[in-house]
Amino acid sequence: MSFLIIQSLVNGVILGLLYLLMAIGFTLVFGIMRVVNFAHGEFYMLGAFAAYFAFAVAGLPYPVAVAGAFGGAIVLGAIIERVVFRPFRGDELSGMIASIGLALILQNLALIAFGPDPLSMPSLVSGAYNWGGIILPKSRVVVILGSMVILAIFYYFLMHTRTGRALRALVQDREIAAAYGVRVELMYPLGLALGAALAAMAGAFMAPLFGVSPFVGGTPLLKAFIVVILGGLGSIPGAVIASMLLGLIESTTSTFFGASTADIVVFALVIAVLLVRPSGLLGHKEA
Amino acid sequence: MLGQLEVSNLIVRYGPVEAVRDLSFSADAGQIVALIGANGAGKSTTLKAIMGLCERLQGSVRVDGEDVRSRPGAALAHGVALSPEGRRMFARMTVQDNLLMGAYSGQGQRPQKEVLEQVYQYFPRLKERRKQMAGSLSGGEQQMAAIGRALMAQPRILMLDEPSLGIAPIIVADIARIIHEINKDTGVTVILVEQNAQMALQLASRGYVLESGQIELSGTGEELLANPDVRKAYLGT
Ligand SMILES: Nc1ncnc2c1ncn2[C@@H]1O[C@H](COP(=O)(O)OP(=O)(O)OP(=O)(O)O)[C@@H](O)[C@H]1O
Numbered sequence: 001m002s003f004l005i006i007q008s009l010v011n012g013v014i015l016g017l018l019y020l021l022m023a024i025g026f027t028l029v030f031g032i033m034r035v036v037n038f039a040h041g042e043f044y045m046l047g048a049f050a051a052y053f054a055f056a057v058a059g060l061p062y063p064v065a066v067a068g069a070f071g072g073a074i075v076l077g078a079i080i081e082r083v084v085f086r087p088f089r090g091d092e093l094s095g096m097i098a099s100i101g102l103a104l105i106l107q108n109l110a111l112i113a114f115g116p117d118p119l120s121m122p123s124l125v126s127g128a129y130n131w132g133g134i135i136l137p138k139s140r141v142v143v144i145l146g147s148m149v150i151l152a153i154f155y156y157f158l159m160h161t162r163t164g165r166a167l168r169a170l171v172q173d174r175e176i177a178a179a180y181g182v183r184v185e186l187m188y189p190l191g192l193a194l195g196a197a198l199a200a201m202a203g204a205f206m207a208p209l210f211g212v213s214p215f216v217g218g219t220p221l222l223k224a225f226i227v228v229i230l231g232g233l234g235s236i237p238g239a240v241i242a243s244m245l246l247g248l249i250e251s252t253t254s255t256f257f258g259a260s261t262a263d264i265v266v267f268a269l270v271i272a273v274l275l276v277r278p279s280g281l282l283g284h285k286e287a
Numbered sequence: 288m289l290g291q292l293e294v295s296n297l298i299v300r301y302g303p304v305e306a307v308r309d310l311s312f313s314a315d316a317g318q319i320v321a322l323i324g325a326n327g328a329g330k331s332t333t334l335k336a337i338m339g340l341c342e343r344l345q346g347s348v349r350v351d352g353e354d355v356r357s358r359p360g361a362a363l364a365h366g367v368a369l370s371p372e373g374r375r376m377f378a379r380m381t382v383q384d385n386l387l388m389g390a391y392s393g394q395g396q397r398p399q400k401e402v403l404e405q406v407y408q409y410f411p412r413l414k415e416r417r418k419q420m421a422g423s424l425s426g427g428e429q430q431m432a433a434i435g436r437a438l439m440a441q442p443r444i445l446m447l448d449e450p451s452l453g454i455a456p457i458i459v460a461d462i463a464r465i466i467h468e469i470n471k472d473t474g475v476t477v478i479l480v481e482q483n484a485q486m487a488l489q490l491a492s493r494g495y496v497l498e499s500g501q502i503e504l505s506g507t508g509e510e511l512l513a514n515p516d517v518r519k520a521y522l523g524t
């Protein structure tokens with residue numbers, strides 16, 4: 001029993017980290033470009049495939065696979081901003097529709113290239129830690145630590161570098177940021193590239209746990225959406241709380257009551273929070 | 288130190304609305320120049336057009352004889368910084384991060400740290416609150432932060448859009464004194480847009496009165512303060 005509890009808590013933390021990685025990129029892209037990016041989950045999917053081919057097929061070390069997913073997503077994200085989103089700049093609705101189109105294209109390209117069957121990715125490391133009877137698979141510990149390192153680096157970048165500051169300023173007041181020399185035409189592709197890269201690294205990390213197929217992006221996208229709404233749009237602390245809450249609730253409920261109960265509980269929770277606090281747990285009152 | 292500004296025959300339209308029509312004015316290096324006028328006269332639009340934040344249909348902007356193009360960042364590169372109407376702080380960033388955003392373009396001779404210390408000397412209150420979110424500052428403090436943020440760009444020309452807006456008279460007097468000090472210490476040219484004509488004309492060596500997007504009157508600060516039309520329209524006497 002206690003083993004089950006520990007196990008489901010660990011899984012909850014992993015889910016929470018996954019949702020957080022997804023939600024931060026999603027909210028960053030929304031904040032900068034004002035586009036609800038429905039293709040965000042497809043970057044997760046591409047990251048999972050990238051890791052699969054680099055690690056399971058080509059036999060490269062895992063950090064190299066993650067770095068590859070990062071680099072590939074940065075380049076792809078910047079190109080996609082240029083080709084897909086730039087024509088619709090300032091038109092939020094068209095931008096959103098373009099992102100749905102992009103999601104369909106990416107998913108179907110993956111389907112043509114890799115086929116519909118789920119591929120299974122081997123664990124990164126085998127074995128388990130045994131701390132006084134608490135048994136943790138090493139592979140899960142690696143996923144947790146890796147995600148936390150990436151989140152910490154990203155947080156540092158956003159809060160303590162000149163470019164990170166410019167991105168935050170742009171989110172809050174585009175005109176004034178531009179008046180102080182922030183170049184919107186560079187920051188848009190950077191924002192989308194970073195969002196894509198966070199999603200792709202999430203995919204690369206989670207591939208061994210959740211599998212690899214053209215359809216794996218849907219759930220993380222939905223959960224990112226929920227986290228952003230639950231935590232409050234644009235709030236990083238809100239996103240941290242919401243994603244951990246979501247991950248832990250989902251994992252413990254599904255361990256003890258089954259997966260469909262977990263979904264019901266999660267959505268009931270979201271509705272309850274929004275009834276009490278329409279702008280989310282830590283949201284700002286604004287459009 | 289340079290900082291001569293010359294705006295000629297400026298026209299700005301918002302759709303069918305002609306907000307600024309054929310407006311010309313100039314400021315010598317190191318001068319404080321006031322632009323006053325009623326609501327909707329086109330004061331803010333003029334400053335935005337200088338900054339390249341709204342499109343100029345016609346007209347030119349020159350800084351020290353060099354032509355400034357009509358796009359965001361162009362005037363900044365020529366040493367023009369704007370403290371915008373309504374302050375427009377990045378509310379969910381710290382005071383210090385707001386100030387550092389002023390220095391984002393990285394131009395100017397002096398090291399950023401030194402300029403930051405200078406801003407904190409002018410506005411000690413900001414130093415106390417540097418780690419606080421800018422949105423939590425009082426209106427007067429936000430105004431100081433907005434001026435400080437503009438100073439961080441090490442401008443040759445500092446443009447202030449209604450620094451007295453919505454601020455208690457005693458703080459307005461404070462801010463006026465500091466604007467005067469900054470101008471005297473650094474030799475920066477100041478373009479001061481105000482509805483508070485009293486404060487602006489007392490500070491300024493030259494003033495322009497805007498009406499419906501055009502210059503109606505100009506003169507030294509004292510002349511305008513003494514002008515019966517100005518007194519009637521803007522000072523209520
Ligand atoms: N973004 C905009 N879109 C359309 N019209 C605008 C816009 N901004 C300003 N205007 C119009 O342009 C004219 C000049 O406005 P502006 O803001 O420059 O006046 P102002 O002199 O700064 O007034 P105030 O003292 O109230 O700030 C006004 O008629 C205003 O309604």
Ligand SMILES: [Mg+2]
Pocket residue numbers: 330331332372
């Ligand atoms: Mg105005």
